[in-house]
Structures are given as structure tokens and as C-alpha cells.
Amino acid sequence: MKVILKIILSLTAIQLSIAMAPFKRAELLLPISRGGAFAIDPNSAAKIMGTLCLVQGTQSALAPTLTFPHGGESPVNAMRNWYTALDY
């Protein structure tokens, strides 16, 4: 079962590599060198996480209602979003 799952995930990673090739981002996915599934180069994986965090933090700071729509534009919600932004 684990082997089948690894094969499926590796094939998905290879497909993504091919899909990303025109954008010169194929190096992000190195399924063979990492031995199978969930195989992103560790340094690139950390960079992806950093980029996601920066985007989320900026969004929380500049567009609070996008992150926590439930609270609206109240000062309480703005405060919650500041802390979210600082953490991200």
C-alpha cells in the first residue's frame, strides 16, 4: 500500500515538474533524488513556506476581512489580524 502511494505521489510530482518546466521551476521538484513521494528539494520547500507565510502575513495586515471575514472591520478583528500578521 505504502509503495503504491509513493508511486502515485512520485508520478504526480513528475507531472508537476513537467508542468512547471516552461516556468523554469522544474528544479523545485526532485522526486528521484529524494527517493519518492512528497519530494521537494528541502531548501526550496523552506522557501515555499517562507513565501506563503509572507503572503499570508501581508494579507492579514493589509486586508483583515479576507483572513477573518466573520469579525468584519471591527477594531477587535483588526487587533486579531495584527497578531496573526506578526506571527506569520
Place this chain on the structure above:
Amino acid sequence: MGISIYGLIFKGYDLKVSAAINSLLWIADCLSSLLNNESETLGPTKAGDISFLTFNAAVAYSALNNLPWFGTAFKANALLTFVSSLSCMISPSFGIKFWGVKGDDDSTAYMSLIGDHLFTRGVLMNSLAWGIDPLTAVGYGSATASILHVRNGFFNSDVEKLGIDKRAYSFWAVSCAVVATSILV
């Protein structure tokens, strides 16, 4: 987390640089809260703001002046982040009282979410403070974030009432899991 990763992984800067930038942001927030007397209207308490201000000021000052006690200041700030996250994450209602957060009926759910964010940041900071290399520290942070996103996104009834988009939560949980696996396994 984003600034730490940008400084340490993208740019290869010293830990002091990313720690100083992070702490300066917290200092600005604490000063804004204190000067606008937000403890009366929004929270946290003045004691809470002053404690965060003090620990972050120590980190920023020691980092910017390249002082030998930077490591101690950074460890202390990492522990403060970790401890304050536990009070919000494990018992949000206690966290609301402890930090003097004013709000509405949804505050419990929000405290739980903010506790998760702080906890993840605490894991990253403590890993870096105790000498783990930045890449592995990001892996630990991502693994923590993945678990906590699953917990709050799918097993927390308070958060469910907020109507937070589960697709966005799933996206974060999966992304963090992939990053953590790529780094740690």
C-alpha cells in the same frame, strides 16, 4: 516565520538580522498598543504589552549592537512566545482572562487560532535559539503548523462556528505537511 525564512534561507543572513527585524515589528506593535491605551478597549493588558516590549527590545538591542548576550535574550524571548502560546492554545478562556483581551463571543475561537500561530512561531524560535540549523527549524515549524491546522480546522467546534474556509485550512495543512516531509524525512 516569513521574515525569518526570508532572512535565513533566501538571503543567508545571520540569525541576528532576522531576529532584529521580527523584534522591531513586535516593538512597534507593543508601543502602538501602549500609546493608544488599547488595554482599556481591546487588550492585551499593559503588563502583557510591557513584557513583550521588554523581551523584544532586549533582542533587537543586543542583535543590532552585536552584543554577546544576544543568544540569552533570544532564548528568553523564544520561551516567552512558547509559554504565552500555551495559555491561549490549551485553555483559550483562561488566555482571554490572563492577557485581558477584550472582544466578543467569538474571542475563544480566535484565541485558539492565535495560540496556534504563536505556538508554531515558538517552535521555530526555540529551535533556532537552541542551535538547530535554520532548514531543520523550518521543518519543525512546518510539521507543527500542519498538525495544528488539522486540529483547529477540523476538530475544534469553536472555530467551526466562525465559518472559516476549510479549503484554505486544508491548503495550509497539506502545504505544511509537504514542506515538513521534504525537509525532515
